[in-house]
Amino acid sequence: MDAFKLTRVDLLNVLNELNITIPRQTKLKTDRLRHRLERTLDAAQRYSNILGSDDANINPSAYPVWDAHQDVTKGLYRQIWGGLVPEIERSGGAFSKMCNLIVGLGQFWANNIHEVIVTDDRTSAIVIQILAVHAIKANRPLLVVGYAAVTSSKKMSLKRALKLFFSTDKIPTLATIRATGVELALFLHLLAQNGKHLSEEFTPCPQLSSQYSASALLPITWLNMRDISRLNKTSGCVECGNPTQRECNRCQSVQYCGAVCQRNHWEDHQHICRAISSGVWYTVGLEPHPGAEVEGLDATIINRYDDLEEEVTREGAQDRYRIPPNVYGDRYHLVKFQVPLVGSKTHMYIYDKRKSFQMFLREEHNQVAFAAAIKAMGDWPKMYRWAQRVGDWEWLICFDREPQYSPRW
Ligand SMILES: [Zn+2]
Ligand SMILES: [Zn+2]
Numbered sequence: 001m002d003a004f005k006l007t008r009v010d011l012l013n014v015l016n017e018l019n020i021t022i023p024r025q026t027k028l029k030t031d032r033l034r035h036r037l038e039r040t041l042d043a044a045q046r047y048s049n050i051l052g053s054d055d056a057n058i059n060p061s062a063y064p065v066w067d068a069h070q071d072v073t074k075g076l077y078r079q080i081w082g083g084l085v086p087e088i089e090r091s092g093g094a095f096s097k098m099c100n101l102i103v104g105l106g107q108f109w110a111n112n113i114h115e116v117i118v119t120d121d122r123t124s125a126i127v128i129q130i131l132a133v134h135a136i137k138a139n140r141p142l143l144v145v146g147y148a149a150v151t152s153s154k155k156m157s158l159k160r161a162l163k164l165f166f167s168t169d170k171i172p173t174l175a176t177i178r179a180t181g182v183e184l185a186l187f188l189h190l191l192a193q194n195g196k197h198l199s200e201e202f203t204p205c206p207q208l209s210s211q212y213s214a215s216a217l218l219p220i221t222w223l224n225m226r227d228i229s230r231l232n233k234t235s236g237c238v239e240c241g242n243p244t245q246r247e248c249n250r251c252q253s254v255q256y257c258g259a260v261c262q263r264n265h266w267e268d269h270q271h272i273c274r275a276i277s278s279g280v281w282y283t284v285g286l287e288p289h290p291g292a293e294v295e296g297l298d299a300t301i302i303n304r305y306d307d308l309e310e311e312v313t314r315e316g317a318q319d320r321y322r323i324p325p326n327v328y329g330d331r332y333h334l335v336k337f338q339v340p341l342v343g344s345k346t347h348m349y350i351y352d353k354r355k356s357f358q359m360f361l362r363e364e365h366n367q368v369a370f371a372a373a374i375k376a377m378g379d380w381p382k383m384y385r386w387a388q389r390v391g392d393w394e395w396l397i398c399f400d401r402e403p404q405y406s407p408r409w
Contacts, residue, residue: 003124003151004185010094011037014186017093018044019228019354025264027240036231038193043227044095045218047197050136057199060144060216066133072106075141076219094182101177101187102217105143108175109133117174123158124184125150126191127165127174129212131204140219144204146212147191165211191215225325225356232327239265251276253332272332275386275401282369285393286350286359288324323392324357334403335387335395337361337373348373352387353409372399 006014011033012022018040022028028036042048051058066072101118108116109130119125129146136142150165152158162171179187195215204214223231236243238254239261248254248262251273256262338349348370351358363370376399377383384403388396 003181004149004188006034006037006182006185006189008033010182010185013093013182014095015040017095018223020223020231023239025239027242029241032241037189040223040227040231041190041193041220043223043231045194045220047218050140050218051197056197058142058197058216059199059202060132060134060142061202061205063134063136063142066135066141070135070139072110072133072141073103075139076103076106077221094180094186097179097183098187098190099220101179101183102143102220104177105130105145105217106133106141109143113175115172115174116177118177118179118184118187119158120179120181120184121158123152124181125158125162126184126188127212129208131206131208136218143217145191145215145217146204146208147188147215148212149188190217190220194218225327228354228356229325229327229329237261238269248273271401271404272386275398276332279386279398279401280372281396281398282366282372283390284361284366284369284395284397286357286361286395287365287393288359324359326389327354327356328352328389330388330390332386332388334384334407335397336382336384336409337377338382339377341381345374353407369397369399373397376400 008030011030012024012026015022015033015037020036020040022033022036026033047053047056105116105128108114114130116128116130117125118128127148127150130143131146132144134142134144148165150158150161152161156164159171163169166172191213192215194217195213198214198216202214208214236255237257240257242257242261244255244257246256246258248256248269253272253276254265254269256265333352335350335352339345340347340349346363348361349358350361361370361373376385384406386398386401386403390396
């Protein structure tokens, strides 16, 4: 196993952790997956917000030095609705660990510790020098760092490799952050990627010795809805990713590069294909939370991934009247229906897997569709059905065709 290398599975896992869903069996080349990860990491750092575009270069010296009275750690947590510390810690994947790792570096800096080693204690280590902290916005820090990767080899233990790196007999006692191999590989990937974003005019100060490369770290967190939607757009064959214009001629909802891919994808596709080509679809107007009249449901519905900073600038936006985000475009997706366990069945609660929207179908406003939904549900309190967004508040939903299996969310 190569140290610091993200395998295909690692790439898919990290992308999935960030809500970019690519089928496990995808034949997309590893380079294309890596490229997708890069665009995703840029978005997770809100690069285009900060710099105007994802391709722009950054010159840290153009920004004022961070005010030492301000809490760097706090600035490194990007605030998104419901996406504060506990949320980041909960997922437990390599990406969320990396978010915490970066906050950890800020903490060390605040405590005047400028050299840190991130290591799995076995095969790999990244030595970090925190050189400076600048303020890209009033409360947003940018850490300028130097980094060097050290690995063990067949002939040399990590300990010896580190001694050689520091050209000493005794490895200096450095502040240490433990990380797994995948976390280290992802972090190194981010450092290299951000290093490429540094403008050529920038020279780190104090100067780095030749063993180190320069990079910068920004606050990083989950993608917002807009980016989830943008980065999930796949073009080309749904099975292998190859460019194509051919569609499934029964339902026209998916594209294939040829007969082989179409055949391979059929097991997954057949149920939605039948629903689209022969099911009955209802146009329904879904509504935000109906208010106190519905008991036992939380009164506020917020979209987990919206940027808090963008939200507060939106004037007087009351959450329940905001148009729900559209992360699927016009793609078909599953939604879950739930009826209240007690009381009268006059409304159903509807949401998608990511809870990008949480809406209600009300009998009084959708009588025909509501009757079809009740019939489809039978004696169960919940069901999953195919849906397609067709307007700000409108969805097409097929009640009389079931997905091939009931997901669990
Ligand atoms: Zn294909
Ligand atoms: Zn089809």
